[in-house]
Amino acid sequence: LGHASVEGVTAAIAEGHVHAAPAASLDYPRLAEYRASGGYGLLAALEGGEVSIDDLAQMIEQAGLRGLGGAGFPTFRKWGFVRAEAGPRYCVINADEGEPGTFKDRCYLEREPHTFLEGALASAHAIEAEALYLYLRDEYPTLNDVLRECIAELEAAGLVASGFIHLRRGAGAYICGEESALIESLEGKPGKPRQRPPFVAQCGLFGRPTLVNNVETVYWIARLHREGHAPYVAAGRQGRQGLRSFSLSGRVRCPGMYLAPAGITLNELVEEYGGGMAEGHRLRAYLPGGASGGILPASKADLPLDFDTLQAHGCFIGSAAVVVLSDQDDLAAVARNLMSFFMDESCGQCTPCRVGTRQMLAALSGDEWDEALLARLSQVMMDASICGLGQAAPNPVLGLLKDFRETLASSGVRLIATSHAADATGGE
Numbered sequence: 001l002g003h004a005s006v007e008g009v010t011a012a013i014a015e016g017h018v019h020a021a022p023a024a025s026l027d028y029p030r031l032a033e034y035r036a037s038g039g040y041g042l043l044a045a046l047e048g049g050e051v052s053i054d055d056l057a058q059m060i061e062q063a064g065l066r067g068l069g070g071a072g073f074p075t076f077r078k079w080g081f082v083r084a085e086a087g088p089r090y091c092v093i094n095a096d097e098g099e100p101g102t103f104k105d106r107c108y109l110e111r112e113p114h115t116f117l118e119g120a121l122a123s124a125h126a127i128e129a130e131a132l133y134l135y136l137r138d139e140y141p142t143l144n145d146v147l148r149e150c151i152a153e154l155e156a157a158g159l160v161a162s163g164f165i166h167l168r169r170g171a172g173a174y175i176c177g178e179e180s181a182l183i184e185s186l187e188g189k190p191g192k193p194r195q196r197p198p199f200v201a202q203c204g205l206f207g208r209p210t211l212v213n214n215v216e217t218v219y220w221i222a223r224l225h226r227e228g229h230a231p232y233v234a235a236g237r238q239g240r241q242g243l244r245s246f247s248l249s250g251r252v253r254c255p256g257m258y259l260a261p262a263g264i265t266l267n268e269l270v271e272e273y274g275g276g277m278a279e280g281h282r283l284r285a286y287l288p289g290g291a292s293g294g295i296l297p298a299s300k301a302d303l304p305l306d307f308d309t310l311q312a313h314g315c316f317i318g319s320a321a322v323v324v325l326s327d328q329d330d331l332a333a334v335a336r337n338l339m340s341f342f343m344d345e346s347c348g349q350c351t352p353c354r355v356g357t358r359q360m361l362a363a364l365s366g367d368e369w370d371e372a373l374l375a376r377l378s379q380v381m382m383d384a385s386i387c388g389l390g391q392a393a394p395n396p397v398l399g400l401l402k403d404f405r406e407t408l409a410s411s412g413v414r415l416i417a418t419s420h421a422a423d424a425t426g427g428e
């Protein structure tokens, strides 16, 4: 997991990590094979006019496709915002998969890079983009080779104009997964999130209207068109619709990336897909959305793992990186480690996040946790941070204070509330 790993839960996460392999050894369909099975049919249909942009937008609306990078924004609406702005426009694909515990995009790119590229080109077509930029996580060097190879194949076959697709490498910063920081980085500047408005749909890459989509989102555009969206829509449990790609890791027998019905619960995911809990481990807690999605106890393992349900419990599913923790994991250490991660990854441009993460970590460092201070720091960070990193950083700590008080006590943490907590946020 490189730069974005969380050492405290490394053992758990690492079990689900897909190891690097040389590009040549990856068994993905090359261009000829992909085209023989109907691949790039969507692109031809869009260019030939048999499928209009409105037809495609309607299909993804009916399929209920939402942004799968973490925000969950309806994809067709994002297209609409960008298309409403005057050109030239750019399309950017966020392949900077840095959320700890997340490896789904990597799996799709390794297994079906041409499906991804077809979806990315369809998205670019949908907003009549001048160019398509792929921003790839630098810790995925194999994929850099794979994508370069695939783009060269496409150019050689005349399916895409030479130079239309730009493949760019990130430099290992978690914050560059945030779309405006990613755009800054693409422009050659330090990856720092921008204040909004204006939104990137209005003023994005090089000051132009920009569509930013996640790898998996565009992957599904090509696949849904090829296979039809009816089976996708029919999937789902407990009234939910569609499929979700879960990166399941931690204390389970078979960690991995699993495509499972939306609305599945943690218990079902572990039992039906993950082969049950690892030998000798009993479920204690889980992170439903990587480092930033909060933490939930075993007693809430029957909740549907979806956007709305988890939000009502102070958590979010984000990119569906589910990390399973057991009675053998020290949750106080997990909290320290996650906060340390956020402190390291803060870009430092706003005080609530830059100072707040440091003060939160200091407050978590001993056996006495000042609850009033932690609550006040959390509030300031959530209210006043510029971007999601600072806003979400307190989530794991707040989850522990809410649902794990006995567990904390049994691991030697004493919760106290000092009267001077209100003054403790002043100064660095």
Ligand code: SF4
Pocket: 175, 192, 193, 345, 346, 347, 348, 349, 350, 351, 353, 354, 385, 386, 387, 388, 389, 390, 391
């Ligand atoms: Fe940077 Fe943190 Fe502020 Fe985001 S919240 S802009 S990461 S300092």
